[in-house]
Amino acid sequence: MTTDDPDPPSRLRITVTDGRGRPRTERGLVPWLTRIAPRTARGELTIALVGDRKMRDLNRQFRGLNRVTDVLSFPADHDGPAVGDVPLLGDVVIATGRAARQARAAGWTDAQEVKRLALHGLLHLLGYDHERDDGRMERLELRLRRRGGLPPD
Secondary structure (H helix, E strand, C coil): CCCCCCCCCCEEEEEEEECCCCECCCCCHHHHHHHHCCCCCEEEEEEEEECHHHHHHHHHHHHCCCCCCCEEEEECCCCCCEECCEEEEEEEEEEHHHHHHHHHHHCCCHHHHHHHHHHHHHHHHCCCCCCCCCCHHHHHHHHHHHHCCCCCC
16 A cells, blocks of 8 residues: 555456356446546455345354444455456455445445445555554545545445
């Protein structure tokens, strides 16, 4: 992670899948995230759109929590393989049921909430940590969301 500068589009390769790893089209998500991602974002990532039960299982397995969260990020091993000249960033997992409920509560569309969560997950893959960075990730995320046309919280 280097700067908070959100300028020009990044070199990202994004695959969107369902909970079983099957390709899924989420209209507009990939070009949107590619366009608004920080320029430091370079690499391959997968965004998995899963049901709440699967997210609960992942939380239980990897975090010891028996609950559904909206998004999880699994960074790749940075010493691991690259895809050609593109490093593996990792995986972002989004709970679609929880995302839909959050979208309704906020007055947004499901697509807007999935975009918000995908961006949040990507920033975690890039090394940002809102629990330890004195607001740095939150400021960057808000700036990128505005740039991408998403409403504020």
